[in-house]
Amino acid sequence: MPSVTSKEIQQLRQKTRELCAKFPDEYWRETDLNRRYPQEFVDILTKEGLLAALIPTEYGGLGLGLTEASVIMEEINRSGGHSAACHAQMYTMGALLRHGNDAQKNAYLPAIATGDLRLQAFSITEDAAGSDTTSIQTAAVEHGDEYLITGHKSWTSRIDESDLAFVLARTSEKAPEDRTHGLTLFLVDLRQVRAEQPETLKVVKVRTMFNYATNQVFYQGMRVPKTAVIGKVGQGFRYVLDGWNAERILLASEAIGDGYWFTSRAVEYANSRRVFGRQIGTNQGVQFPITDAYMKIRAADLMRYEAARLFDAGEPCGAEANMAKHLASEASWAAGNACLDTHGGYGFVDEYDVERKFRETRMFQVAPVNNNMIKAFVATKVLGLPRSY
Incomplete structure (x- = not known):
């Protein structure tokens, strides 16, 4: 890993700073006033490869570490911008990179790196459970070659701006000896859902005190293939x-x-x-x-x-x-x-x-x-x- 004062880190910092300079205070003021997603900003970061920082080079990413990714996020906010528009694509990478299978990586990572696919949604939190994630109630029921996901999530941000979403759901009851057991992580292709079963996904926008594209989401028997499971069933937590x-x-x-x-x-x-x-x-x-x-x-x-x-x-x-x-x-x-x-x-x-x-x-x-x-x-x-x- 390069040191935080290395030439590589400084070059990355300078590149991010120069890109952010194209989006002055007036830009962020307007997006905040209108609660508008800063798509232009996200697009240029994607085009320049910065949002693919953690994706390995063999999949078209920059192959950098979290140290470098954190510098990118720091510089966005240091410039007066707001990283919330794009930070999820950074931290969601871990689940796919570390626990996804080769088929999932090959299918999604190259397209995420180029920006052809957008992965900005992480659907975990529920009203009743709050910080106690092991108590979530959204259920995924096995049905042939699919799972049917039913439940309600809060604070699912950027789902309307995403093609893919991670969804955590309960596939079996909580075990007394291991309260983390029974939760399964799914990588859901929202394009398929919107095209073939739009009635199973209801998104309700939530207006917050600052510009944050967040939502309540209702899953109403949403069908996802078993190939959408990340890692092992029941180990998603x-x-x-x-x-x-x-x-x-x-x-x-x-x-x-x-x-x-x-x-x-x-x-x-x-x-x-x-x-x-x-x-x-x-x-x-x-x-x-x-x-x-x-x-x-x-x-x-x-x-x-x-x-x-x-x-x-x-x-x-x-x-x-x-x-x-x-x-x-x-x-x-x-x-x-x-x-x-x-x-x-x-x-x-x-x-x-x-x-x-x-x-x-x-x-x-x-x-x-x-x-x-x-x-x-x-x-x-x-x-x-x-x-x-």
């Missing part, structure tokens, strides 16, 4: 865990990108704004919150790289991935508050973009996992304290 570690690391990098954006904008404004005959950045009351937030971001950045290093080396990284996400989300929020305070009333005006990024970065404290759940994880898995849930 374990495959999802691989994606979760990658997801936490990538979203940590997005929060870090936000944090750098906030501190940069705060410094710029503090140096240019003059009140009482001097720059407001002269005041320690302005300087110190920005500086404090910046130091927190730098610290979170180090944990992000450590988690990514372990992931790329195939070593256990659950604790580091979770801690990176927690530290980065807290740091970005501190930076957001410092930036908003620095701008004062102008921070609430949309043309400064602070209020947009402020809304966007708040998500990282609760998704993809609540920070309190991370504390519980570290308390029990790292420190050896009694399980609290």
